[in-house]
Amino acid sequence: MVDMTRNEASVIDESRFSVRRTIRIAASVEKVWQAITDPEHFSKWFGRIAFDGAGVGARGSITVEGFGVIPMRIEAIDEPRSISYRWGADDAAGAPKAEVDEHSTVFTFTLEPVADGTQLTVVETGFERTSDPSANLDSHRRGWDEELDKLVALLESGA
Template sequence: MTTTANQPAVADASELTVRRTITIAAPVERVWAAITEAEHIAKWFGQAATLDEVAVGATGVFSFEGYGDFPVRIEELDPPRTIAYRWSNDNARALDPDQVDPHRSTVFRFTLEPLDGGTQLTVVESGFGTLADPAASLESNRMGWTSELDELVAYLEDGS
């Protein structure tokens, strides 16, 4: 696995957000594919991913071993610059496990900027105030974004 020089994710308890900015030695087009196409998402973010399409309102499921399946919905799309996913990632899930509960979910937004020799990717996850335990979820997702985005760097930079 690539050893990343990127800083870890940061939780802001006052704003109830998690943020991380990383640099990836890959062009924007490859990074965009890795964050929007299910077959690539499954290589670095959990163990499986489905998306019915890449369009605002499209739905899918991201699966994590030991944690289960999490329904997602694309909330914002501006290719190849921005995509935002809403997901029900709380222990208190929607009554229908295949649907995103807008009242108990967070939104994570990826923004890409081209750099010489690569891409700067920023993720900001917000909405933790809607969850059963905002402080615990904030910390859990802070650790998760640190780990998962390190896996994205490894996937795109050296294929591990």
């Protein structure tokens, strides 16, 4: 059994309408970067993801169990330090949209090498534009806890 790294839970900043979680992963920056940018690897821990390209502006979607198909767009890349995705994951709005719109949020992964692997921070912003900011903040806080724990388990198992 792998002794998984223990990480703190996500936190909500209601004044900034954001969710943040910083975790440590016993894996190299290169492996973590691949897991958060390569659709094949991303799909192993989060949801089935597909893009029409790999650069800024590429459009795609992620299919998440219980939420259906969610539109996404790559907003910014600073390889291998950070990547930002915009997605139409407004849980309170009902059916997902076909495209990201003014109600979408942006999540940014930032990677930093540390002695025992990689520190990964995710910050999701823009909840003030969603249909129910409070409900979406809480839902996404729980979601980042669950999804990033899967990422840690995947990478620390050697997969």
